[in-house]
Amino acid sequence: MKLHILICSSLFFHSRAFIVGHVRTIAARPAAVAVQFPTKLPSRDTSTSLLLAIDPDTNTSTADITLKQKAEVILYRLTLISASAAYATLQLSNLLLASGSGLSTQTISSIEHTSHGIVGWGILFSALLAPPYLGAITDKNEKNDVDNALFLLLNELLPTLASFAIVVEIVNTIQSNLSQGAAEFLSATSATLDSTTNIFICAICLREIGFFGASYKAEAILAILCCVVLGLNDFIGFSEPVLTSGLALCLMVLSFGKVFEPLKDDFKPNNSAFFKDNP
Numbered sequence: 001m002k003l004h005i006l007i008c009s010s011l012f013f014h015s016r017a018f019i020v021g022h023v024r025t026i027a028a029r030p031a032a033v034a035v036q037f038p039t040k041l042p043s044r045d046t047s048t049s050l051l052l053a054i055d056p057d058t059n060t061s062t063a064d065i066t067l068k069q070k071a072e073v074i075l076y077r078l079t080l081i082s083a084s085a086a087y088a089t090l091q092l093s094n095l096l097l098a099s100g101s102g103l104s105t106q107t108i109s110s111i112e113h114t115s116h117g118i119v120g121w122g123i124l125f126s127a128l129l130a131p132p133y134l135g136a137i138t139d140k141n142e143k144n145d146v147d148n149a150l151f152l153l154l155n156e157l158l159p160t161l162a163s164f165a166i167v168v169e170i171v172n173t174i175q176s177n178l179s180q181g182a183a184e185f186l187s188a189t190s191a192t193l194d195s196t197t198n199i200f201i202c203a204i205c206l207r208e209i210g211f212f213g214a215s216y217k218a219e220a221i222l223a224i225l226c227c228v229v230l231g232l233n234d235f236i237g238f239s240e241p242v243l244t245s246g247l248a249l250c251l252m253v254l255s256f257g258k259v260f261e262p263l264k265d266d267f268k269p270n271n272s273a274f275f276k277d278n279p
Helices: 002-028 047-054 067-099 105-128 143-147 149-176 182-188 190-212 218-231 240-260 273-277
Strands: none
Touching: 067 105, 067 240, 105 149, 105 190, 149 190, 190 218, 190 240, 218 240
């Protein structure tokens, strides 16, 4: 019995010493598992918002146009309206002259000459004041603009071509009217403008088609056709009054229709998106 107690006591002390020693050994060892803290805090992906900020389809570059740019568009539209109204007045004066109205022939002739001059100069100044394109013509990220690259290039050339034509017409006017009074300045130049008026009408119509889309500018397409037929009418032999009256009607629809178009749409092609936004 005493031997049994002695063995148990010996086992207890040996086991206690082993446990204590093992615990001290574990405590002396370095920690095997380290807590890994993130060195970079997660952040929201801003690539989408950045793309939205510079996405050309959002029209942010043209959403806030300056006061000067607004004035340019208004002048362009007013000049185009004036030219189209003068063209309609010219056709009306021809109709009054042919129908034998109560107005004197001199009065009708004066209206005709004045209207003819306003049409020529008005079209030239409309081309001169054509609003510039706010963007890069070769930007491949803007599919609509790439599709209309030729129209946009024409829009860039319009002011330069118009400036050259205006200088030429002024020189011709001074040479041909050197001995005449200032009152004859406008009407006497109308004949010299015939060769360039239809060309710039076509150029302006192409510009409108490029910016607003052919489906929304059917009158511009018809105006171009009228100008082409008028230019070839010596070979075609079509009725000139019908052609000129149709051209006047197309110009009236084209110019007065721009009253309802947002000003910013004259700076960037969008295929008349304002119609889709406001059905």
